[in-house]
Amino acid sequence: MAAKDTYIAVETPPLASGSPAPENSQQKPKPASRKSPATSGRKLGRKALLAINFGSVAAGLGAWTALSAAGVVGLPGPVEVLIRAGEVFADGTLAEDTGASLARVLSGFLLGSLLAVPVGFLMGWYQVGRAIIEPWVQFFRTIPPLALLPLVMVTMGIGETPKIFVIFLAAFLSCVISTYQGVVSVDKTLINAARVLGADSMIIFRRVVVPASSPFILVGMRIGLGAGWATVVAAELIAAPNGLGMRMQQAQQFYDMPTILVNVIVIGILGLLMDRLLLMIEAHLTRWQERR
Amino acid sequence: MTTTTSKAMIRFEDLRQEFTLTGNTFTALDGVSLDIADGEFVTVVGPSGCGKSTMLNAAAGLLDPTSGRVMVDDREVDGPSTRTGVIFQQYALFPWLTVRKNVEFGLELKKVPAKERRVIVDHYLELVGLTRFAEALPKELSGGMKQRCAIARAYAVNPEILLMDEPFGALDALTRVHMQEQLLKTWTQERRTVMFVTHDVDESVFLASRVIVMAARPGRIFKEIKIDLPYPRTEEMRLSDEFARLRTQVWEAVYHQPGVAEAHQ
Numbered sequence: 056m057a058a059k060d061t062y063i064a065v066e067t068p069p070l071a072s073g074s075p076a077p078e079n080s081q082q083k084p085k086p087a088s089r090k091s092p093a094t095s096g097r098k099l100g101r102k103a104l105l106a107i108n109f110g111s112v113a114a115g116l117g118a119w120t121a122l123s124a125a126g127v128v129g130l131p132g133p134v135e136v137l138i139r140a141g142e143v144f145a146d147g148t149l150a151e152d153t154g155a156s157l158a159r160v161l162s163g164f165l166l167g168s169l170l171a172v173p174v175g176f177l178m179g180w181y182q183v184g185r186a187i188i189e190p191w192v193q194f195f196r197t198i199p200p201l202a203l204l205p206l207v208m209v210t211m212g213i214g215e216t217p218k219i220f221v222i223f224l225a226a227f228l229s230c231v232i233s234t235y236q237g238v239v240s241v242d243k244t245l246i247n248a249a250r251v252l253g254a255d256s257m258i259i260f261r262r263v264v265v266p267a268s269s270p271f272i273l274v275g276m277r278i279g280l281g282a283g284w285a286t287v288v289a290a291e292l293i294a295a296p297n298g299l300g301m302r303m304q305q306a307q308q309f310y311d312m313p314t315i316l317v318n319v320i321v322i323g324i325l326g327l328l329m330d331r332l333l334l335m336i337e338a339h340l341t342r343w344q345e346r347r
Numbered sequence: 348m349t350t351t352t353s354k355a356m357i358r359f360e361d362l363r364q365e366f367t368l369t370g371n372t373f374t375a376l377d378g379v380s381l382d383i384a385d386g387e388f389v390t391v392v393g394p395s396g397c398g399k400s401t402m403l404n405a406a407a408g409l410l411d412p413t414s415g416r417v418m419v420d421d422r423e424v425d426g427p428s429t430r431t432g433v434i435f436q437q438y439a440l441f442p443w444l445t446v447r448k449n450v451e452f453g454l455e456l457k458k459v460p461a462k463e464r465r466v467i468v469d470h471y472l473e474l475v476g477l478t479r480f481a482e483a484l485p486k487e488l489s490g491g492m493k494q495r496c497a498i499a500r501a502y503a504v505n506p507e508i509l510l511m512d513e514p515f516g517a518l519d520a521l522t523r524v525h526m527q528e529q530l531l532k533t534w535t536q537e538r539r540t541v542m543f544v545t546h547d548v549d550e551s552v553f554l555a556s557r558v559i560v561m562a563a564r565p566g567r568i569f570k571e572i573k574i575d576l577p578y579p580r581t582e583e584m585r586l587s588d589e590f591a592r593l594r595t596q597v598w599e600a601v602y603h604q605p606g607v608a609e610a611h612q
């Protein structure tokens with residue numbers, strides 16, 4: 056699922072120690088996680104690929120049906136799950152849980168990204184800022200946000216605050232590093248070009264550094280959203296009055312497999328949708344970039 | 348030519364520029380002294396890595412000289428100025444702005460009113476032949492077109508001094524000749540001071556009243572060759588004996604300077 060590969064992506068951009076880019080680097084280094092080109096030789100048409108996608112999903116559903124029909128581990132079939140989905144949809148619990156989880160993710164994510172962008176700029180733009188912030192970011196980056204949950208719950212109680220806080224942290228950390236990377240890799244000749252045209256630091260920042268690092272920021276936000284989504288579900292497993300994660304936890308106590316599966320699927324679909332949405336925004340905002 | 352000994356517009360005074368890369372100090376320029384008169388057209392040639400761009404960047408106020416200094420109009424250069432237009436070797440177009448917006452950038456910073464900006468931008472786009480590509484993004488342009496866009500951007504703010512780093516390097520022969528003529532035409536009309544870096548010996552002779560030949564390791568001025576051909580320069584001049592003689596002279600200074608032969612074999 057989305058969250059998994061995003062964690063790998065967090066690892067990839069090493070925190071370079073502001074070394075100057077090679078002089079003739081007209082092309083910008085592109086942020087890591089972009090659609091990788093088709094690796095195998097022959098190119099298939101869009102339609103053919105889409106057909107294969109559908110075939111694959113259909114085959115998966117078929118296998119699932121077969122498994123449940125064979126009575127493996129008491130797995131309920133797709134139809135049963137669909138019926139259960141209809142029920143929780145009708146009685147409003149699905150909407151409530153989805154709303155609660157989404158609200159947590161979005162508030163944590165927005166707060167995290169909102170803070171990450173200025174902090175990332177501070178790190179990239181001022182050496183002193185970097186020297187102050189970098190050790191903290193590097194340290195907290197190595198701790199999975201969820202591992203902080205017990206501590207956060209002890210200090211902040213079991214209300215909404217600790218959950219939003221860990222999501223905030225997850226989103227903040229991935230976005231701040233990306234933003235910082237973006238700022239330090241801004242092509243020096245672009246800054247010089249602006250300077251000789253009369254730009255002062257404020258204008259250089261606004262009109263060169265911000266747009267030049269926007270692709271990095273957007274990738275960071277995407278990773279942050281994935282991390283936030285992964286974190287919320289787990290946070291709700293521990294203690295929450297509602298939410299998709301909490302509902303699964305509750306259902307587990309009653310061996311209510313259909314409910315668990317409904318929630319798992321909703322989590323997957325929502326994660327995918329949010330990622331696609333940000334990807335579209337990103338593609339739109341950075342269409343000036345030269346793609347390889 | 349009529350080099351009426353007018354005052355120096357750009358003056359390099361014993362300029363030394365070192366770069367420190369991973370602990371090693373590298374001398375890019377050593378003891379460079381040069382006067383470029385007000386309204387003069389000087390070209391700079393020399394082997395790759397001899398410090399041509401470094402010299403130009405120093406004049407643009409983008410470097411912090413290790414010792415010595417650069418004076419522009421009798422004032423020490425301590426930062427970029429809008430009096431000095433620069434065309435960078437790597438074009439340095441803003442990739443997120445359209446061609447028009449790139450050319451307009453400096454005018455916006457100068458707070459030129461929108462209507463006036465439009466007229467100026469249209470004029471320079473026309474001059475470099477990019478009118479049809481005004482709304483294109485840099486990624487949609489060829490190398491030569493990017494270079495032309497960078498030229499238009501520098502011209503648009505109407506600087507008194509033009510520092511041009513191989514501005515025609517990526518152009519095909521035909522466009523190149525056209526751009527050379529356009530440049531000389533505007534130069535004869537307006538007499539801006541031009542410092543023009545090139546790899547092309549023909550170009551250096553055709554454009555300049557003086558060719559500065561540099562040597563590498565450390566970067567320094569090796570020779571100055573006066574080009575006593577009258578302006579306006581014409582196509583016939585390119586075929587003249589005098590032109591051939593000067594070209595040979597520059598060629599020999601560039602390619603038969605001590606050290607070059609070994610370095611390239």
Ligand SMILES: Nc1ncnc2c1ncn2[C@@H]1O[C@H](COP(=O)(O)OP(=O)(O)OP(=O)(O)O)[C@@H](O)[C@H]1O
Nearest residue numbers: 366367368375394395396397398399400401402436
């Ligand atoms: N910012 C920098 N940091 C470190 N070294 C530099 C820097 N700028 C230039 N140099 C070095 O200084 C030397 C001169 O570079 P410069 O770009 O001025 O050469 P050039 O004559 O313009 O070459 P070319 O014809 O290839 O453009 C080179 O060896 C280069 O590696």
Ligand SMILES: [Mg+2]
Nearest residue numbers: 399400436512
């Ligand atoms: Mg150069």
